[in-house]
Amino acid sequence: MLLYQFRKGTNPRRVIIYLSEKGIDVPRYELDYENKEHRSEKYRAINPSGRAPTLVTDAGLAITDSAAIVEYLEELHPERPMIGADAASRARVRSLERLSADLVARGQLWLWNQTDAFPGKEPAPSRDAADRIFRYITELLDVLEKEIGEHAFIAGPTPTIADFTAFPIFQTARERFDLAFGNDHPRLDSWYKRFRDRPSADY
Structure with a gap:
């Protein structure tokens, strides 16, 4: 088994954090994003999208979606379940996970326009577009702020x-x-700061 990752990437970090929290040791290969190794012919033969992460299983199956990688590993390691322990908790966790995945998608679109760091994704960043997108981000942050309530985790x-x-x-x-x-959602801000102190959150 081998995980192709980019440790600072938003989607790969979902898997990296999961592995740390779960206590699973998987061999890793750090893709050289700066030199566009993820776009190379060799890597695209494994993952045609040219993105990280990719988990290549012992059987040679390439799993190219971070959520699918986590679910695959969770099935292999059902102890200390992190997708919920029963039907009700699984439904809640999956609901909030999918809401969070939507937040990631909107957040990435916002970053492509808010910064000049992603010319391959957005060659002409627009701050007006970023402002419009952030309104849709705020909608999801508002929901998560209510859902987390007084819990330590989402x-x-x-x-x-x-x-x-x-x-x-x-x-x-x-x-x-x-x-x-x-930052202006106090419960989420507190959650972020607590989670950032966990060893799994370190780069």
Whole structure:
């Protein structure tokens, strides 16, 4: 088994954080994004999208979606479930995980326009577009702010895939680009700071 990753990438970090929280040791290969190794013919033969992460299983199957990688590993390692322990908790965790995945997608579109760091994704960044997109981000932040309530983690008292999905877009915005993201949502801001102190959150 081998995980192709880019440790600072928002989507790969979902898997990296999950592995750390779960205590699973998987061999890693760090893709050289600066020199566009992820766009190379060799890597595209493994993952045609040219993106990280990719998990190549012992049987040679290439799993090219971060959520699918997490679910695959969770099935292999069902102890200490992080997708919920029963039907009701799984429904809540998956609901909030999918909301968080939507937040990631909107957040990435916003970053492509808010910064000049992604010319391959957005060659003509528009701050007007960024402002419009952020309104849709705020909609989701408002929902997560209500859902987290007084819990320590997004879906309840213990960390789940909902946290591992949402946290990286906060971290990318705040740490890589020094941009406010969820700072005016006090419960989410407190959650982010608590989660950032966990060993799994370190780059």
